[in-house]
Amino acid sequence: MIIIKNGKILTMAGQSYDCACVAIDQGKIVSIKDWIEPNPEDEVIDASGMIVMPGLVDAHCHLGLWENGIGFEGADGNESTQAITPQLRAIDGINPLDISFREAYEAGVTTVMTGPGSVNVVGGQFAVIKTFGKRIDRMILKNPAAIKVSFGENPKKGHGEKGRMPVTRMGIASLLRETLIKGTNYQAQKEAAMQEGNKHFDTDLGMEALIPLLKGEIPLKAHAHRADDMFTALRIAREFNLKITLDHVTEGHLVVDELAEENVPMIVGPSFGGRGKFELKEKTFKTPGVLANAGLKVAIVTDHPVIPLYNLINCAAFAVRGGMTEEDALKAITIVPAEIIGVSDRVGSIEVGKDADIVIFDGPVFDIMTKAQYVLIDGKIVYTRRS
Structure with missing residues (x-):
């Protein structure tokens, strides 16, 4: 022992x-x-x-999918050739030998939820992993753990500039709804085929990936900085009776009264750094405290590599300076993210x-x-x- x-x-x-x-x-x-x-x-x-x-937990990052210190060769987080890619699995793109893993656990970060970036409307499947190991298969805590979807500037820019849908926020919502309807129909068709003993049902990897989401086994992980994008994400989740987490929540403090009524998990950050795009103009370290003080479940995250994972504890410290209680800030990097990402029976x-x-x-x-x-x-x- x-x-x-x-x-x-x-x-x-x-x-x-x-x-x-x-x-x-x-x-x-x-x-x-x-x-x-x-x-x-x-x-x-x-x-x-x-x-x-307990070891620290980050509920939203891209660890291992953008490797440290190199460009295209180690950039495996966005399959930007098409806007809808639910079939992508984070575990197929993660390199556990990237130096960022060692930097993370040496700073006390022992568990992360990592997955695709935010260029695609539907980016793929996130996984929860430990930060120590050589082979991803032996580091997994939960997989799949969520389906990543994105609202706002990133999918508009990533695909609209290439002359394809979505160019607008309406287009983003439309593509997501269309995908969820297809997934619902596929699920019904598959269940009917299985009941009829049809062993030759045509499997669609993208639609298969949506079944755990549609069954309520995993959440929709919604990249949303602006308040209007948050509410669109919530609207669509209600339409399809989906679990959801709101990730980034940059303007959350502006609409805390509305979010308190929704009572869904808030995954807040990254709050370090500059305001590199318009939808970050309200970014502040006050947001986690405002949301937590309203009774919402709040996790603080780095969005690594946007902010290196070893700064997770510093992000929480700045949230305290911004008005969050020390107790809530400690919970926001341990037990609360563990609960939000569905692994609190193991860690946190x-x-x-x-x-x-x-x-x-x-x-x-x-x-x-x-x-x-x-x-x-x-x-x-x-x-x-x-x-």
């Missing part, structure tokens, strides 16, 4: 310990107590004066039975000088700071 002793433990499950121990065995958390007596064969980590908390908090994904910080979590001293993923020490 591994025993972490003498640390201040932030479980993110409603309880904290000023000085306690965590026992880990076979990749899982098996005990949390004020004191656990180690056996001679146990590996002991002394976390005296340090903070022990320090609880008995969960994966031993743990980060040990040498100071206050939101202090810019604080560093991760140890990081564990699946009960394995994947990083130890040497200086």
Whole structure:
């Protein structure tokens, strides 16, 4: 076993310990107590004066799909040759050997939801993965985890400038509705064929990808910065009775009263950087706090590589400066994103039975000088700071 002793433990499950121990065995958390007596064969980590908390979780990024430091050769996030591509699977484009993975887990980010970019109206299938490993198949927590759809400037620009639909926001909504209708019809036809014992039903990979969405097993992951785009996404989700998350939510603070009535998960960010397009003109670190204070479920994200994943904790710190409570900001990078992306039974908090994904910080979590001293993923020490 591994025993972490003498640390201040932030479980993110409603309880904290000023000085306690965590026992880990076979990749899982098996005990949390004020004191656990180690056996001679146990590996002991002394976390005296340090903070022990669950590994950080980013609910929206593109890790492994845009590789660090290269251009076209490592750009695998947008299949921009057509606007509707639900059949694309993030796991087929991810390179776990990209340096960004190591930078992520060394900063304490242990789980991410990653997938296609936002050029296409329907971009494909997101997956939830751990950040440590060599082979993506062994890093997957959930796949597929969502179907990515995009509203606003990106699909308009990515396809409209090539002289094809969509050129307008009306075109985006129309293409999405058309795709969902086709998926609904395909699902009905497939079910009828199976009941009739038709073994020669023609499989359509794109339509197959929509079935978990239409069944309510995974959400529509809606890229929407502007308020009007958010409401279009919500309108379409209601029409087809779909689960949905709103991702980016840049103008969310302007319409918080309306969003509070919807009560859907808010995945907010990236808030670092400039305002490189018109729909970012209202970008502010105040947004996460405004939404959380209204009772909404809020996750803070980097949108890596837009903001490198190792800055996730800094994004949360700036949200605190913008008015979010420290407790809500900590939840927004741990248990809340884990809940939103459907893996809170495994990660996001320090609880008995969960994966031993743990980060040990040498100071206050939101202090810019604080560093991760140890990081564990699946009960394995994947990083130890040497200086």
